[in-house]
Amino acid sequence: MPTLYHHPLCPHSRFVRLVLSEYGIDATLIEERVSDRRPEFLALDAAGRTPVFVDDNGLVAPGANLIAEYIDETYGAERGAQRLLPQEMAARIETRRLVDWFNVKFFDEVTNWLITEKVYKRFAPPGGAPDMDVVRVARANIRHHMRYIGYLTNARNWLAGDRLTYADFAAAAHISCADYLGDAPWDEDEAAKHWYQRIKSRPAFRPLLSYRAPGLTPGRYYAELDF
Incomplete structure (x- = not known):
């Protein structure tokens, strides 16, 4: 199962969570307080910002817009008319x-x-x-x-x-x-x-x-x- 590092009141994290839920994609949610500057989190994204998405193969996608592009390329095409990034x-x-x-x-x-x-x-x-x-x-x-x-x-x-x-x-x-x-x-x-x-x-x-x-x-x- 993929993992999403997020903060509950980070709007960029919320955007990704909404997209995942709309597509029915289950993910493990890990709440991250970026002010803690955890070395394990910084190893995933040196910028130290939420959200960060890690897929089943360990591929790391940092940042809301990049995650949205990843989700579209891996899940979007099969959604047809429900694709959230239109084909046109x-x-x-x-x-x-x-x-x-x-x-x-x-x-x-x-x-x-x-x-x-x-x-x-x-x-x-x-x-x-x-x-x-x-x-x-x-x-x-x-x-x-x-x-x-x-x-x-x-x-x-x-x-x-x-x-x-x-x-x-x-x-x-x-x-x-x-x-x-x-x-x-x-x-x-x-x-x-x-x-x-x-x-x-x-x-x-x-x-x-x-x-x-x-x-x-x-x-x-x-x-x-x-x-």
């Missing part, structure tokens, strides 16, 4: 563009700041209170992204087009982290909210919604499918 070139480009948007731009502007200030600072040395100026900037930034999601889903069935793709799971992974922390502005865009309700209702989401961080209560709507 234009659709593949748009899917990759949006995966990059959320895993890089959204992360840099929103989730990295929220998770660092409200989670990692809480549990990793030297600790300390969150910088609320940083949190407020992230809360302002996420509203722009919610409107962009609404813009996309007003014109399309899913984010990248008519079909569910990696783009939807990448976006949902990041938003789920903000939602856990109570920082998802569901009053910002009704179309974005409706899209998230749809993807949140998929069976692949259930393991994420059942998670509870020790000492950190989830936001009011985190586990609710109809909110």
Whole structure:
């Protein structure tokens, strides 16, 4: 069985977990606190970041986007219409563009700041209170992204087009982290909210919604499918 080194509130880890669950791929989950800098983990990925995927043959794939490509090449083709990285070139480009948007731009502007200030600072040395100026900037930034999601889903069935793709799971992974922390502005865009309700209702989401961080209560709507 493959192994996934992850952190439960790392959005990139959540993206990979959602993809694995959607495809029905079982994996052993090992929770990794990257601040510990374990030599065994650094031997797998010198960058020391989650997620890291190790397949049955010991092949190591570090990083969410690289893991997604590996999963597509090894499992995607047999999925036909359910393939999460479409076969058509234009659709593949748009899917990759949006995966990059959320895993890089959204992360840099929103989730990295929220998770660092409200989670990692809480549990990793030297600790300390969150910088609320940083949190407020992230809360302002996420509203722009919610409107962009609404813009996309007003014109399309899913984010990248008519079909569910990696783009939807990448976006949902990041938003789920903000939602856990109570920082998802569901009053910002009704179309974005409706899209998230749809993807949140998929069976692949259930393991994420059942998670509870020790000492950190989830936001009011985190586990609710109809909110």
